[in-house]
Amino acid sequence: xxxxxxxxxxxxxxxxxxxxxxxxxxxxxxxxxxxxxxxxxxxxxxxxxxxxxxxxxxxxxxxxxxxxxxxxxxxxxxxxxxxxxxxxxxxxxxxxxxxxxxxxxxxxxxxxxxxxxxxxxxxxxxxxxxxxxxxxxxxxxxxxxxxxxxxxxxxxxxxxxxxxxxxxxxxxxxxxxxxxxxxxxxxxxxxxxxxxxxxxxxxxxxxxxxxxxxxxxxxxxxxxxxxxxxxxxxxxxxxxxxxxxxxxxxxxxxxxxxxxxxxxxxxxxxxxxxxxxxxxxxxxxxxxxxxxxxxxxxxxxxxxxxxxxxxxxxxxxxxxxxxxxxxxxxxxxxxxxxxxxxxxxxxxxxxxxxxxxxxxxxxxxxxxxxxxxxxxxxxxxxxxxxxxxxxxxx
Numbered sequence: 242x243x244x245x246x247x248x249x250x251x252x253x254x255x256x257x258x259x260x261x262x263x264x265x266x267x268x269x270x271x272x273x274x275x276x277x278x279x280x281x282x283x284x285x286x287x288x289x290x291x292x293x294x295x296x297x298x299x300x301x302x303x304x305x306x307x308x309x310x311x312x313x314x315x316x317x318x319x320x321x322x323x324x325x326x327x328x329x330x331x332x333x334x335x336x337x338x339x340x341x342x343x344x345x346x347x348x349x350x351x352x353x354x355x356x357x358x359x360x361x362x363x364x365x366x367x368x369x370x371x372x373x374x375x376x377x378x379x380x381x382x383x384x385x386x387x388x389x390x391x392x393x394x395x396x397x398x399x400x401x402x403x404x405x406x407x408x409x410x411x412x413x414x415x416x417x418x419x420x421x422x423x424x425x426x427x428x429x430x431x432x433x434x435x436x437x438x439x440x441x442x443x444x445x446x447x448x449x450x451x452x453x454x455x456x457x458x459x460x461x462x463x464x465x466x467x468x469x470x471x472x473x474x475x476x477x478x479x480x481x482x483x484x485x486x487x488x489x490x491x492x493x494x495x496x497x498x499x500x501x502x503x504x505x506x507x508x509x510x511x512x513x514x515x516x517x518x519x520x521x522x523x524x525x526x527x528x529x530x531x532x533x534x535x536x537x538x539x540x541x542x543x544x545x546x547x548x549x550x551x552x553x554x555x556x557x558x559x560x561x562x563x564x565x566x567x568x569x570x571x572x573x574x575x576x577x578x579x580x581x582x583x584x585x586x587x588x589x590x591x592x593x594x595x596x597x598x599x600x601x602x603x604x605x606x607x608x609x610x611x612x613x614x615x616x617x618x619x620x621x622x623x624x625x626x627x628x629x630x631x632x633x634x635x
Contacts, residue, residue: 257303446501
């Protein structure tokens, strides 16, 4: 079956990657100068920049939705061992080739990590190893969570579909998980960030500092919201829920300018996902060639940007220019150029390697299905099954 891509969902990944880069730039390099003459406007802008870490939650929710699209026919009725293995293999070849190469690059350039930490990092399980939970690539903690959740995702989808008539239960579960990590402060649930959390008492609805088990629960919550969005998209009549999205999309963006609104923003991620799958201006913008390309290289953007943040001091000593406009421009442009290279040199070949493996296995499988005329089924048709019952205008 031919692959159908919802380009707007790829495009929004590019915007989210740039947003998280701006967040890290603000935290590590910005001189935090006032931008607006009004202190209130400046505070709103600062709140917007500080919410950049929620791009990670959007990545998780998007993964939940897109994996549902790709895996619906595989796991809607049962979870067969062969289909489960195929799903894990595909995710491995999507995540690992560029991740391994860049982990080694970070290790060589910046050092500071023990060999055992490098080896654990190369498995992408570092986030669930208590005494070795640090990531050589700073954003690597989120990749650990995505990789771990991949192993349970088929079950989340399978059982999520079982309660599709009560699909709002997924939102309730996600809310409960987000409330849990906003209330519980112990080291058992927050490993690397406990030194920060132990100074806070009571409810704290900012999820950006979660690490260890708390961050894994945060990831599961976002994946559940992505599955919720898929079930609404796949099974609900357009005349019911989807027609109201336009009234929620503006409040969803407005919350980015308000502090302590993390939980509400995360809970409204399905609104954004569903809205951009419909025919509207935002869909067309996110599907445009430049934005879509940024989405294609978004994984590399996410992995690469700390290479340039952490080496900026060396650049500064050479160019003798130090202001926010220059530092942000340098980080964005350098990351974009280098990520384009890693996408074409590592990411795409890694994805192609999976397809080659699938094709090779299909051709050599004695039990390969045959057409009526006895000819083998085209191996390309044995790739991921894609939702085709609904076409959206791109």
